[in-house]
Amino acid sequence: MKADERRELVLRAATQVFGERGYVGTTTDAVAKAAGVSQPYVVRIFGTKEALFLAVLERALERLLMAFRTALAGDADAVTAGEPGESHHRIGAAYAELLSDRGLLLSLMHGFILGSDPEIGARARAGFLQVYRFLREEAGMSPDEVHSFLAEGMLLNTLVGLRMAADYDRDPAARELLDTALPTKLDFLLSLEP
């Protein structure tokens, strides 16, 4: 297998593991096992564990923005065709779609709360602002709309991180909360639980 393919393979595996256990909690060995390669080889490809995590963040942000752009483009088509959908509905749906890659959003989330780390924090802040600017400038949302959208997103991320769906039919409060927060996409989210 070529270097680029292996790299992408490892990045995919790393995204899952980092999302599950966080930056520090993840061992390069766990990533290696998930990718089916040896631990030293993971290090060899990326240099250090930190560089690997930064690459994961990079890729996650690319994918996030890509998904939003696609949703936005589909929206333009819909508008042209005289259909009702508005930008932020489409983009919101795109975000819900991303929940399927739990590792992607959770890896980002783990990066977000490590703001005091010199390298990771800097990249995480820049990434968050990149998303902010996209929503403001390309998606044309107002500051208040972006604010609500991001708040909604952070709650969804947190609920996914909490594995709240595991309590869906064990606790009425969990059920009510999830029903309110995820009017659609709920059955899908529940299907992710073990």
Next chain:
Amino acid sequence: MKADERRELVLRAATQVFGERGYVGTTTDAVAKAAGVSQPYVVRIFGTKEALFLAVLERALERLLMAFRTALAGDADAVTAGEPGESHHRIGAAYAELLSDRGLLLSLMHGFILGSDPEIGARARAGFLQVYRFLREEAGMSPDEVHSFLAEGMLLNTLVGLRMAADYDRDPAARELLDTALPTKLDFLLSLEP
């Protein structure tokens, strides 16, 4: 010094460090140094690092609910006195107040995204639902109101975790975002940055 005082002292220090570096990223030695005691003594008091973190979560949730209850009580007084304030405004203000203890909210946040951990995840979910029930039952919010309140809270936590305020006067997007998300309390938040 008595055991209880030391315990509280260490818990306070631990809350700060866990909030900064997360559960796995925190060493018991860093906590010990922050508390001014020896590393083995920290372990001695709580048994294990995990037990220490669980105690930090416990204490953080207690304080959070305490702050909400106090706000709610003040609200009842205000209502009696014929003043305008509504429950969720007061409670929202109480939450903003809590931002002063960055470690408290961030330790909770770190717990929230470790939902897959058997012990920590279980406690974090239970704690989150405890807050949910308080807002529904004691504060009398509707499901939608709780949902919005929690979304807002998760965004604030994330912005604090990101140290977004550090970019306030370096990046117009950061400024706009913080101005929107924190109409009040902003100067205070900024004063926390190094």
Next chain:
DNA sequence: GTCTATACCCAGATAGAC
């Protein structure tokens, strides 16, 4: 391009003195 073997360090926990 990928592995095995291993060096080295660091962190959590224990033993035991004061």
Next chain:
DNA sequence: GTCTATCTGGGTATAGAC
């Protein structure tokens, strides 16, 4: 109650073979 000294495990990174 609190410390110093230390054992032990596990994790990143390197060396070097194939």
